[in-house]
Amino acid sequence: xxxxxxxxxxxxxxxxxxxxxxxxxxxxxxxxxxxxxxxxxxxxxxxxxxxxxxxxxxxxxxxxxxxxxxxxxxxx
Numbered sequence: 687x688x689x690x691x692x693x694x695x696x697x698x699x700x701x702x703x704x705x706x707x708x709x710x711x712x713x714x715x716x717x718x719x720x721x722x723x724x725x726x727x728x729x730x731x732x733x734x735x736x737x738x739x740x741x742x743x744x745x746x747x748x749x750x751x752x753x754x755x756x757x758x759x760x761x762x
Contacts (some may be wrong), residue, residue, distance in 0.1 A: 691719035691752065695727045698737045711744055718750035725756075 691714050696702075714722065722745055745754045 688720040689718060689750070690721045690723060691717055692723045692725065694725045696724065696737070697727050698740070707740075711747075714744065714752075715748050718748065719752045720750060721755060722748075722752040723755045 693710065693714075696707075722741075724741060741754060741756070745752050
């Protein structure tokens, strides 16, 4: 059976809370998912590079090396 972790509404940007993110990273590493799903409000456009670096880094540093799947919010 696969272990799936899901994170939603990260909001990398002005209101981003670094301490909360550090705790999320820690909990994901403890859970050791096979798949990490990120959905909904991911980033403010100005912070896109940070997200493109941080999420793969999270998977690389997690002992289970989860597959990353990103599902951004649909724009009407």
